[in-house]
Amino acid sequence: MDFGAVNYRKVIQNLFVFIAYGISSFLLFRNSLNNFYISDDFILLSEISRSNFLALFWHYPPDFPHFFRPLSILSYRLFFILFGYAQNNFLYFNFLLHLFNSFFVFILIGKIISVDNNVPGNKKFPVSFFGGLLFSVHYIHAEPVLFMAALSELLFSFFYLLALIFYFRYKKSLGKTDKHLIVFFFILSLLSKETGISLIVLLFFAEKVLFKTPYRDILKNYALIFVIGAVYMIFRFIFFPKMLEPRLYFINNILFEVVKNIVFTCTALFFSLDFMAIKDFLKTQHDSIIISVIKTYVQFPFAVIAQVLAFAFYFIMVFKKDKIARFSFLFILIAVSPTLWLAGFERYLYLPSAGFSILVIYYLFSLFDYKKYGKLMVVTLLLVILLYNGFSLSGKNQNWNIAAMQSKNIVEQLQNIADKFPPNYTVYFKGLPDNYKGAWVFRNGIEQIPLLFLGRNDLVFKRADMDDDIKSNQTERVLLVNYSNGKFVF
Numbered sequence: 001m002d003f004g005a006v007n008y009r010k011v012i013q014n015l016f017v018f019i020a021y022g023i024s025s026f027l028l029f030r031n032s033l034n035n036f037y038i039s040d041d042f043i044l045l046s047e048i049s050r051s052n053f054l055a056l057f058w059h060y061p062p063d064f065p066h067f068f069r070p071l072s073i074l075s076y077r078l079f080f081i082l083f084g085y086a087q088n089n090f091l092y093f094n095f096l097l098h099l100f101n102s103f104f105v106f107i108l109i110g111k112i113i114s115v116d117n118n119v120p121g122n123k124k125f126p127v128s129f130f131g132g133l134l135f136s137v138h139y140i141h142a143e144p145v146l147f148m149a150a151l152s153e154l155l156f157s158f159f160y161l162l163a164l165i166f167y168f169r170y171k172k173s174l175g176k177t178d179k180h181l182i183v184f185f186f187i188l189s190l191l192s193k194e195t196g197i198s199l200i201v202l203l204f205f206a207e208k209v210l211f212k213t214p215y216r217d218i219l220k221n222y223a224l225i226f227v228i229g230a231v232y233m234i235f236r237f238i239f240f241p242k243m244l245e246p247r248l249y250f251i252n253n254i255l256f257e258v259v260k261n262i263v264f265t266c267t268a269l270f271f272s273l274d275f276m277a278i279k280d281f282l283k284t285q286h287d288s289i290i291i292s293v294i295k296t297y298v299q300f301p302f303a304v305i306a307q308v309l310a311f312a313f314y315f316i317m318v319f320k321k322d323k324i325a326r327f328s329f330l331f332i333l334i335a336v337s338p339t340l341w342l343a344g345f346e347r348y349l350y351l352p353s354a355g356f357s358i359l360v361i362y363y364l365f366s367l368f369d370y371k372k373y374g375k376l377m378v379v380t381l382l383l384v385i386l387l388y389n390g391f392s393l394s395g396k397n398q399n400w401n402i403a404a405m406q407s408k409n410i411v412e413q414l415q416n417i418a419d420k421f422p423p424n425y426t427v428y429f430k431g432l433p434d435n436y437k438g439a440w441v442f443r444n445g446i447e448q449i450p451l452l453f454l455g456r457n458d459l460v461f462k463r464a465d466m467d468d469d470i471k472s473n474q475t476e477r478v479l480l481v482n483y484s485n486g487k488f489v490f
Protein backbone atom coordinates (compact mmCIF):
# COMPACT_ATOMS: atom_id res chain seq x y z
CA MET A 1 0.00 0.00 0.00
CA ASP A 2 2.79 2.40 0.85
CA PHE A 3 4.48 1.70 -2.49
CA GLY A 4 1.29 2.54 -4.35
CA ALA A 5 0.77 5.73 -2.34
CA VAL A 6 4.31 6.88 -3.02
CA ASN A 7 3.84 6.22 -6.74
CA TYR A 8 0.58 8.17 -6.76
CA ARG A 9 2.22 11.17 -5.13
CA LYS A 10 5.06 10.93 -7.59
CA VAL A 11 2.68 10.99 -10.55
CA ILE A 12 0.99 14.12 -9.18
CA GLN A 13 4.38 15.70 -8.53
CA ASN A 14 5.65 14.93 -12.03
CA LEU A 15 2.44 16.24 -13.56
CA PHE A 16 2.83 19.48 -11.60
CA VAL A 17 6.43 19.83 -12.80
CA PHE A 18 5.51 19.18 -16.44
CA ILE A 19 2.67 21.73 -16.35
CA ALA A 20 4.87 24.32 -14.59
CA TYR A 21 7.57 23.94 -17.22
CA GLY A 22 4.97 24.05 -19.98
CA ILE A 23 3.41 27.28 -18.73
CA SER A 24 6.73 29.07 -18.14
CA SER A 25 8.17 27.99 -21.49
CA PHE A 26 5.02 28.78 -23.45
CA LEU A 27 4.78 32.27 -21.96
CA LEU A 28 8.28 32.95 -23.26
CA PHE A 29 7.91 31.32 -26.69
CA ARG A 30 4.24 31.96 -27.47
CA ASN A 31 4.83 35.02 -29.68
CA SER A 32 7.44 33.24 -31.79
CA LEU A 33 5.90 29.85 -32.60
CA ASN A 34 4.12 31.17 -35.72
CA ASN A 35 7.28 32.60 -37.29
CA PHE A 36 7.94 32.30 -41.02
CA TYR A 37 10.64 30.13 -42.59
CA ILE A 38 14.26 31.29 -42.46
CA SER A 39 17.58 30.29 -44.04
CA ASP A 40 18.13 26.49 -44.00
CA ASP A 41 14.39 25.95 -43.44
CA PHE A 42 13.86 26.57 -47.16
CA ILE A 43 16.39 23.87 -48.08
CA LEU A 44 14.68 21.33 -45.84
CA LEU A 45 11.24 22.34 -47.05
CA SER A 46 12.31 21.85 -50.66
CA GLU A 47 13.55 18.34 -49.96
CA ILE A 48 10.74 17.04 -47.77
CA SER A 49 8.13 18.34 -50.21
CA ARG A 50 9.40 16.30 -53.14
CA SER A 51 11.53 13.38 -51.93
CA ASN A 52 10.24 9.88 -51.38
CA PHE A 53 10.28 8.32 -47.95
CA LEU A 54 13.03 5.74 -48.55
CA ALA A 55 15.35 8.27 -50.17
CA LEU A 56 15.03 10.56 -47.19
CA PHE A 57 15.75 7.73 -44.77
CA TRP A 58 19.05 6.94 -46.45
CA HIS A 59 20.16 10.41 -47.38
CA TYR A 60 19.82 13.82 -45.87
CA PRO A 61 19.13 16.60 -48.42
CA PRO A 62 21.77 16.66 -51.20
CA ASP A 63 22.74 20.17 -50.10
CA PHE A 64 24.15 18.45 -47.00
CA PRO A 65 25.57 15.14 -48.29
CA HIS A 66 27.85 14.79 -45.26
CA PHE A 67 24.94 14.31 -42.82
CA PHE A 68 23.31 11.03 -41.82
CA ARG A 69 20.30 11.90 -39.64
CA PRO A 70 17.47 9.65 -40.80
CA LEU A 71 15.22 10.09 -37.76
CA SER A 72 15.39 13.87 -37.99
CA ILE A 73 14.62 14.02 -41.70
CA LEU A 74 11.85 11.42 -41.37
CA SER A 75 10.29 13.58 -38.67
CA TYR A 76 10.28 16.51 -41.08
CA ARG A 77 8.75 14.35 -43.80
CA LEU A 78 6.04 13.01 -41.50
CA PHE A 79 5.04 16.49 -40.39
CA PHE A 80 4.97 17.69 -43.98
CA ILE A 81 2.68 14.79 -44.95
CA LEU A 82 0.37 15.61 -42.04
CA PHE A 83 0.39 19.42 -42.13
CA GLY A 84 1.89 20.58 -45.42
CA TYR A 85 3.66 23.94 -45.58
CA ALA A 86 2.37 25.29 -42.24
CA GLN A 87 5.54 26.50 -40.52
CA ASN A 88 3.98 26.75 -37.07
CA ASN A 89 3.48 22.97 -36.88
CA PHE A 90 7.23 22.41 -37.17
CA LEU A 91 7.98 25.02 -34.51
CA TYR A 92 5.33 23.66 -32.16
CA PHE A 93 6.94 20.25 -32.52
CA ASN A 94 10.31 21.81 -31.62
CA PHE A 95 8.68 23.44 -28.61
CA LEU A 96 7.07 20.17 -27.51
CA LEU A 97 10.42 18.37 -27.72
CA HIS A 98 12.00 21.14 -25.66
CA LEU A 99 9.27 20.79 -23.03
CA PHE A 100 9.85 17.04 -22.73
CA ASN A 101 13.61 17.57 -22.61
CA SER A 102 13.15 20.02 -19.74
CA PHE A 103 11.13 17.40 -17.88
CA PHE A 104 13.80 14.77 -18.60
CA VAL A 105 16.44 17.10 -17.12
CA PHE A 106 14.29 17.28 -13.98
CA ILE A 107 14.15 13.46 -13.79
CA LEU A 108 17.85 13.14 -14.58
CA ILE A 109 18.94 15.55 -11.85
CA GLY A 110 16.98 13.57 -9.29
CA LYS A 111 18.78 10.39 -10.29
CA ILE A 112 22.22 12.03 -10.40
CA ILE A 113 22.03 13.62 -6.95
CA SER A 114 20.72 10.35 -5.52
CA VAL A 115 24.23 9.01 -6.16
CA ASP A 116 25.50 11.22 -3.34
CA ASN A 117 24.15 10.18 0.04
CA ASN A 118 25.29 13.52 1.48
CA VAL A 119 22.50 15.41 -0.31
CA PRO A 120 19.61 15.77 2.19
CA GLY A 121 16.30 14.29 1.05
CA ASN A 122 14.46 17.61 1.46
CA LYS A 123 16.78 19.24 -1.12
CA LYS A 124 16.42 16.67 -3.89
CA PHE A 125 13.12 17.91 -5.27
CA PRO A 126 13.96 21.65 -5.24
CA VAL A 127 17.36 21.01 -6.86
CA SER A 128 15.73 18.85 -9.54
CA PHE A 129 12.81 21.23 -10.09
CA PHE A 130 14.83 24.42 -10.40
CA GLY A 131 17.51 22.66 -12.48
CA GLY A 132 14.86 21.61 -14.99
CA LEU A 133 13.24 25.05 -14.81
CA LEU A 134 16.55 26.77 -15.58
CA PHE A 135 16.97 24.48 -18.58
CA SER A 136 13.45 25.23 -19.79
CA VAL A 137 13.94 29.03 -19.76
CA HIS A 138 17.65 29.23 -20.63
CA TYR A 139 18.24 31.93 -23.24
CA ILE A 140 20.56 29.73 -25.31
CA HIS A 141 17.49 27.77 -26.47
CA ALA A 142 16.02 30.47 -28.73
CA GLU A 143 17.81 29.13 -31.81
CA PRO A 144 17.10 25.39 -31.41
CA VAL A 145 13.41 25.96 -30.64
CA LEU A 146 12.70 28.69 -33.23
CA PHE A 147 14.87 27.35 -36.06
CA MET A 148 13.06 24.59 -37.91
CA ALA A 149 16.39 23.28 -39.24
CA ALA A 150 17.64 22.76 -35.65
CA LEU A 151 15.24 19.88 -34.98
CA SER A 152 18.14 17.42 -34.93
CA GLU A 153 19.56 19.15 -31.83
CA LEU A 154 16.29 18.71 -29.94
CA LEU A 155 15.64 15.17 -31.17
CA PHE A 156 19.06 13.72 -30.45
CA SER A 157 19.00 15.40 -27.02
CA PHE A 158 15.58 13.83 -26.37
CA PHE A 159 16.95 10.30 -26.80
CA TYR A 160 20.32 11.17 -25.21
CA LEU A 161 18.64 12.32 -21.99
CA LEU A 162 16.43 9.24 -21.94
CA ALA A 163 19.51 7.03 -22.30
CA LEU A 164 21.10 8.81 -19.33
CA ILE A 165 17.95 8.42 -17.24
CA PHE A 166 17.89 4.67 -17.85
CA TYR A 167 21.64 4.50 -17.22
CA PHE A 168 21.16 5.81 -13.69
CA ARG A 169 18.16 3.53 -13.23
CA TYR A 170 20.34 0.63 -14.32
CA LYS A 171 23.04 1.57 -11.80
CA LYS A 172 20.44 1.27 -9.08
CA SER A 173 18.45 -1.73 -10.32
CA LEU A 174 21.04 -3.67 -12.41
CA GLY A 175 18.03 -4.78 -14.45
CA LYS A 176 18.45 -6.06 -17.99
CA THR A 177 15.51 -4.02 -19.26
CA ASP A 178 17.10 -0.76 -18.16
CA LYS A 179 20.40 -1.80 -19.73
CA HIS A 180 18.70 -2.64 -23.02
CA LEU A 181 16.89 0.71 -22.99
CA ILE A 182 20.23 2.51 -22.65
CA VAL A 183 21.35 0.84 -25.88
CA PHE A 184 18.01 1.47 -27.59
CA PHE A 185 17.93 5.21 -26.88
CA PHE A 186 21.63 5.53 -27.68
CA ILE A 187 20.94 4.15 -31.18
CA LEU A 188 17.99 6.52 -31.66
CA SER A 189 20.15 9.44 -30.56
CA LEU A 190 22.82 8.46 -33.11
CA LEU A 191 20.21 8.24 -35.88
CA SER A 192 18.95 11.72 -34.96
CA LYS A 193 22.36 13.41 -35.04
CA GLU A 194 25.93 12.17 -35.15
CA THR A 195 26.88 13.97 -31.94
CA GLY A 196 24.97 11.32 -30.00
CA ILE A 197 28.24 9.35 -30.14
CA SER A 198 29.51 11.45 -27.21
CA LEU A 199 27.21 9.46 -24.90
CA ILE A 200 29.81 6.68 -24.87
CA VAL A 201 32.42 9.05 -23.44
CA LEU A 202 29.98 10.50 -20.91
CA LEU A 203 29.00 7.03 -19.64
CA PHE A 204 32.67 6.14 -19.27
CA PHE A 205 33.36 9.22 -17.13
CA ALA A 206 30.18 8.67 -15.14
CA GLU A 207 31.47 5.24 -14.20
CA LYS A 208 34.87 6.62 -13.21
CA VAL A 209 33.84 9.88 -11.52
CA LEU A 210 30.58 8.87 -9.83
CA PHE A 211 31.04 5.15 -9.19
CA LYS A 212 34.82 4.50 -9.32
CA THR A 213 34.23 1.47 -11.54
CA PRO A 214 37.34 -0.46 -12.69
CA TYR A 215 38.18 -0.23 -16.41
CA ARG A 216 37.62 -3.95 -16.95
CA ASP A 217 34.10 -3.79 -15.53
CA ILE A 218 33.25 -0.77 -17.69
CA LEU A 219 34.32 -2.60 -20.84
CA LYS A 220 32.43 -5.71 -19.77
CA ASN A 221 29.18 -3.98 -18.82
CA TYR A 222 28.98 -1.65 -21.83
CA ALA A 223 30.70 -3.71 -24.52
CA LEU A 224 27.59 -3.65 -26.72
CA ILE A 225 27.42 0.16 -26.65
CA PHE A 226 31.13 0.41 -27.54
CA VAL A 227 30.68 -2.02 -30.43
CA ILE A 228 27.63 -0.18 -31.75
CA GLY A 229 29.51 3.12 -31.56
CA ALA A 230 32.52 1.68 -33.42
CA VAL A 231 30.34 0.12 -36.14
CA TYR A 232 28.43 3.37 -36.54
CA MET A 233 31.63 5.40 -36.91
CA ILE A 234 33.02 3.00 -39.53
CA PHE A 235 29.73 3.07 -41.44
CA ARG A 236 29.56 6.84 -41.13
CA PHE A 237 33.00 7.53 -42.57
CA ILE A 238 32.73 4.95 -45.35
CA PHE A 239 29.37 6.05 -46.72
CA PHE A 240 29.43 9.75 -45.73
CA PRO A 241 33.08 10.81 -45.95
CA LYS A 242 32.33 14.28 -47.32
CA MET A 243 32.10 15.67 -43.82
CA LEU A 244 35.89 16.02 -43.84
CA GLU A 245 36.28 17.64 -47.26
CA PRO A 246 35.09 21.21 -46.58
CA ARG A 247 37.18 21.39 -43.41
CA LEU A 248 40.65 20.44 -44.64
CA TYR A 249 41.72 24.09 -44.57
CA PHE A 250 40.85 23.99 -40.90
CA ILE A 251 43.79 21.84 -39.84
CA ASN A 252 46.25 24.71 -39.42
CA ASN A 253 43.86 26.59 -37.15
CA ILE A 254 42.23 23.63 -35.41
CA LEU A 255 43.74 24.42 -32.01
CA PHE A 256 42.60 28.04 -32.18
CA GLU A 257 39.09 27.01 -33.20
CA VAL A 258 38.83 24.47 -30.37
CA VAL A 259 40.06 26.96 -27.76
CA LYS A 260 37.78 29.67 -29.15
CA ASN A 261 34.74 27.40 -29.00
CA ILE A 262 35.54 26.20 -25.48
CA VAL A 263 35.66 29.86 -24.42
CA PHE A 264 32.43 30.47 -26.33
CA THR A 265 30.71 27.49 -24.68
CA CYS A 266 31.73 28.33 -21.13
CA THR A 267 30.86 32.02 -21.50
CA ALA A 268 27.69 31.72 -23.58
CA LEU A 269 26.01 29.48 -21.01
CA PHE A 270 26.55 32.15 -18.34
CA PHE A 271 26.05 35.43 -20.17
CA SER A 272 23.79 36.44 -23.05
CA LEU A 273 26.15 38.37 -25.32
CA ASP A 274 25.93 39.21 -29.03
CA PHE A 275 28.36 36.47 -29.99
CA MET A 276 27.55 36.86 -33.69
CA ALA A 277 28.80 40.46 -33.58
CA ILE A 278 31.93 39.36 -31.70
CA LYS A 279 32.59 36.57 -34.19
CA ASP A 280 32.00 38.85 -37.20
CA PHE A 281 34.41 41.44 -35.77
CA LEU A 282 37.05 38.76 -35.19
CA LYS A 283 36.69 37.63 -38.82
CA THR A 284 37.54 41.12 -40.06
CA GLN A 285 40.88 41.10 -38.26
CA HIS A 286 43.86 40.03 -40.38
CA ASP A 287 46.63 40.37 -37.82
CA SER A 288 48.13 37.51 -35.85
CA ILE A 289 45.75 35.49 -33.70
CA ILE A 290 46.93 37.18 -30.47
CA ILE A 291 46.62 40.71 -31.87
CA SER A 292 43.20 39.91 -33.35
CA VAL A 293 41.96 38.59 -30.00
CA ILE A 294 43.27 41.67 -28.16
CA LYS A 295 41.51 44.00 -30.63
CA THR A 296 38.31 42.02 -30.17
CA TYR A 297 38.51 42.35 -26.38
CA VAL A 298 39.11 46.10 -26.70
CA GLN A 299 36.02 46.35 -28.92
CA PHE A 300 33.91 44.20 -26.56
CA PRO A 301 35.26 44.82 -23.02
CA PHE A 302 32.28 43.20 -21.27
CA ALA A 303 33.21 39.92 -22.99
CA VAL A 304 36.45 39.92 -20.96
CA ILE A 305 34.56 40.38 -17.68
CA ALA A 306 32.07 37.67 -18.66
CA GLN A 307 34.81 35.19 -19.49
CA VAL A 308 36.75 35.86 -16.28
CA LEU A 309 33.63 35.36 -14.14
CA ALA A 310 32.56 32.24 -16.03
CA PHE A 311 35.96 30.58 -15.85
CA ALA A 312 36.34 31.48 -12.20
CA PHE A 313 33.13 29.55 -11.48
CA TYR A 314 34.23 26.53 -13.55
CA PHE A 315 37.64 26.58 -11.88
CA ILE A 316 35.99 26.38 -8.47
CA MET A 317 33.76 23.51 -9.66
CA VAL A 318 36.62 21.47 -11.13
CA PHE A 319 38.77 21.70 -8.01
CA LYS A 320 35.86 21.30 -5.63
CA LYS A 321 35.94 17.82 -4.12
CA ASP A 322 32.42 17.00 -5.25
CA LYS A 323 31.81 14.22 -7.73
CA ILE A 324 28.44 15.55 -8.90
CA ALA A 325 29.90 19.00 -9.64
CA ARG A 326 32.79 17.42 -11.55
CA PHE A 327 30.49 15.13 -13.50
CA SER A 328 28.22 18.05 -14.42
CA PHE A 329 31.20 20.02 -15.73
CA LEU A 330 32.34 17.00 -17.73
CA PHE A 331 28.77 16.70 -19.07
CA ILE A 332 29.11 20.20 -20.55
CA LEU A 333 32.49 19.56 -22.17
CA ILE A 334 31.70 16.08 -23.48
CA ALA A 335 28.31 17.08 -24.90
CA VAL A 336 29.85 19.97 -26.84
CA SER A 337 33.05 18.15 -27.84
CA PRO A 338 31.81 16.82 -31.24
CA THR A 339 31.27 20.41 -32.45
CA LEU A 340 34.32 22.10 -30.95
CA TRP A 341 36.07 22.20 -34.32
CA LEU A 342 33.06 23.85 -35.99
CA ALA A 343 31.95 27.46 -35.94
CA GLY A 344 30.30 28.11 -32.59
CA PHE A 345 26.53 28.42 -32.89
CA GLU A 346 24.17 28.62 -29.95
CA ARG A 347 22.12 25.61 -31.07
CA TYR A 348 25.17 23.42 -30.40
CA LEU A 349 24.90 24.34 -26.73
CA TYR A 350 21.40 22.93 -26.30
CA LEU A 351 22.44 19.64 -24.68
CA PRO A 352 25.48 21.09 -22.86
CA SER A 353 23.09 23.54 -21.19
CA ALA A 354 21.56 20.54 -19.40
CA GLY A 355 24.90 19.90 -17.70
CA PHE A 356 25.18 23.61 -16.98
CA SER A 357 21.73 23.69 -15.35
CA ILE A 358 22.62 20.74 -13.15
CA LEU A 359 25.94 22.30 -12.14
CA VAL A 360 24.61 25.78 -11.30
CA ILE A 361 21.52 24.74 -9.34
CA TYR A 362 23.30 21.93 -7.51
CA TYR A 363 26.05 24.30 -6.41
CA LEU A 364 23.55 27.02 -5.53
CA PHE A 365 21.67 24.75 -3.14
CA SER A 366 24.93 23.63 -1.55
CA LEU A 367 25.06 27.18 -0.14
CA PHE A 368 21.62 26.80 1.47
CA ASP A 369 22.93 26.11 4.94
CA TYR A 370 25.88 28.48 4.65
CA LYS A 371 26.06 30.46 7.89
CA LYS A 372 23.29 32.91 8.77
CA TYR A 373 22.16 34.20 5.41
CA GLY A 374 22.44 31.02 3.33
CA LYS A 375 18.74 30.64 2.61
CA LEU A 376 18.30 34.30 1.69
CA MET A 377 21.36 34.19 -0.55
CA VAL A 378 20.15 31.09 -2.40
CA VAL A 379 16.64 32.47 -2.95
CA THR A 380 18.02 35.82 -4.16
CA LEU A 381 20.53 34.26 -6.56
CA LEU A 382 17.93 31.80 -7.83
CA LEU A 383 15.50 34.60 -8.66
CA VAL A 384 18.24 36.63 -10.35
CA ILE A 385 19.37 33.67 -12.47
CA LEU A 386 15.86 32.70 -13.56
CA LEU A 387 14.76 36.28 -14.27
CA TYR A 388 17.97 37.02 -16.17
CA ASN A 389 17.51 33.93 -18.34
CA GLY A 390 13.82 34.61 -18.93
CA PHE A 391 14.46 38.26 -19.84
CA SER A 392 17.37 37.33 -22.12
CA LEU A 393 15.34 34.58 -23.80
CA SER A 394 12.53 37.06 -24.51
CA GLY A 395 15.05 39.40 -26.13
CA LYS A 396 16.54 36.65 -28.26
CA ASN A 397 13.07 35.44 -29.27
CA GLN A 398 12.29 38.97 -30.43
CA ASN A 399 15.39 38.88 -32.64
CA TRP A 400 14.13 35.66 -34.22
CA ASN A 401 10.70 37.27 -34.72
CA ILE A 402 12.28 40.17 -36.59
CA ALA A 403 14.45 37.82 -38.65
CA ALA A 404 11.37 35.79 -39.62
CA MET A 405 9.50 38.97 -40.59
CA GLN A 406 12.43 40.06 -42.76
CA SER A 407 12.46 36.65 -44.43
CA LYS A 408 8.71 36.76 -45.06
CA ASN A 409 8.95 40.30 -46.45
CA ILE A 410 11.67 39.21 -48.89
CA VAL A 411 9.64 36.23 -50.12
CA GLU A 412 6.49 38.34 -50.52
CA GLN A 413 8.40 40.97 -52.49
CA LEU A 414 9.82 38.29 -54.76
CA GLN A 415 6.31 36.96 -55.36
CA ASN A 416 5.15 40.46 -56.32
CA ILE A 417 7.99 41.02 -58.81
CA ALA A 418 8.19 37.45 -60.13
CA ASP A 419 7.10 38.55 -63.63
CA LYS A 420 10.16 40.80 -63.89
CA PHE A 421 12.49 37.81 -63.96
CA PRO A 422 12.96 36.61 -67.60
CA PRO A 423 12.74 32.85 -68.20
CA ASN A 424 15.91 30.78 -68.04
CA TYR A 425 17.90 33.44 -66.19
CA THR A 426 20.27 33.09 -63.28
CA VAL A 427 19.45 35.84 -60.80
CA TYR A 428 22.17 36.96 -58.39
CA PHE A 429 21.11 38.79 -55.24
CA LYS A 430 23.42 41.17 -53.43
CA GLY A 431 22.75 42.56 -49.98
CA LEU A 432 20.42 39.87 -48.66
CA PRO A 433 20.54 39.91 -44.84
CA ASP A 434 22.54 37.03 -43.42
CA ASN A 435 21.20 37.35 -39.89
CA TYR A 436 19.59 39.78 -37.48
CA LYS A 437 21.55 39.89 -34.22
CA GLY A 438 22.36 36.19 -34.49
CA ALA A 439 18.95 35.08 -35.83
CA TRP A 440 19.25 33.68 -39.34
CA VAL A 441 17.45 35.37 -42.25
CA PHE A 442 18.83 34.37 -45.66
CA ARG A 443 22.24 32.97 -44.92
CA ASN A 444 21.07 30.08 -47.09
CA GLY A 445 17.83 29.20 -48.82
CA ILE A 446 17.48 31.76 -51.62
CA GLU A 447 18.11 28.98 -54.18
CA GLN A 448 14.89 27.21 -53.19
CA ILE A 449 12.56 30.23 -53.50
CA PRO A 450 11.68 30.00 -57.25
CA LEU A 451 10.16 26.54 -57.01
CA LEU A 452 8.72 26.80 -53.50
CA PHE A 453 7.06 30.21 -53.65
CA LEU A 454 7.14 31.48 -57.23
CA GLY A 455 6.10 28.30 -59.02
CA ARG A 456 8.99 28.80 -61.48
CA ASN A 457 11.34 26.03 -62.50
CA ASP A 458 12.91 28.19 -65.20
CA LEU A 459 14.83 30.40 -62.77
CA VAL A 460 17.98 29.95 -60.75
CA PHE A 461 18.45 32.18 -57.70
CA LYS A 462 21.88 32.63 -56.14
CA ARG A 463 23.34 34.76 -53.39
CA ALA A 464 26.26 37.02 -54.37
CA ASP A 465 27.96 38.83 -51.52
CA MET A 466 30.87 39.92 -53.73
CA ASP A 467 31.25 40.64 -57.44
CA ASP A 468 33.51 37.59 -57.75
CA ASP A 469 30.50 35.42 -56.85
CA ILE A 470 28.75 36.44 -60.08
CA LYS A 471 29.78 34.09 -62.86
CA SER A 472 28.53 33.85 -66.41
CA ASN A 473 29.23 31.93 -69.59
CA GLN A 474 27.92 31.91 -73.14
CA THR A 475 24.91 29.75 -72.33
CA GLU A 476 23.92 31.47 -69.09
CA ARG A 477 21.93 34.69 -68.94
CA VAL A 478 22.54 36.65 -65.75
CA LEU A 479 20.57 39.26 -63.87
CA LEU A 480 21.88 41.16 -60.85
CA VAL A 481 19.41 42.38 -58.21
CA ASN A 482 20.42 44.45 -55.17
CA TYR A 483 18.56 44.31 -51.87
CA SER A 484 18.86 47.63 -50.08
CA ASN A 485 16.82 49.28 -47.32
CA GLY A 486 14.30 46.47 -47.36
CA LYS A 487 13.62 46.64 -51.13
CA PHE A 488 14.86 45.00 -54.33
CA VAL A 489 16.56 47.24 -56.90
CA PHE A 490 17.19 46.03 -60.45
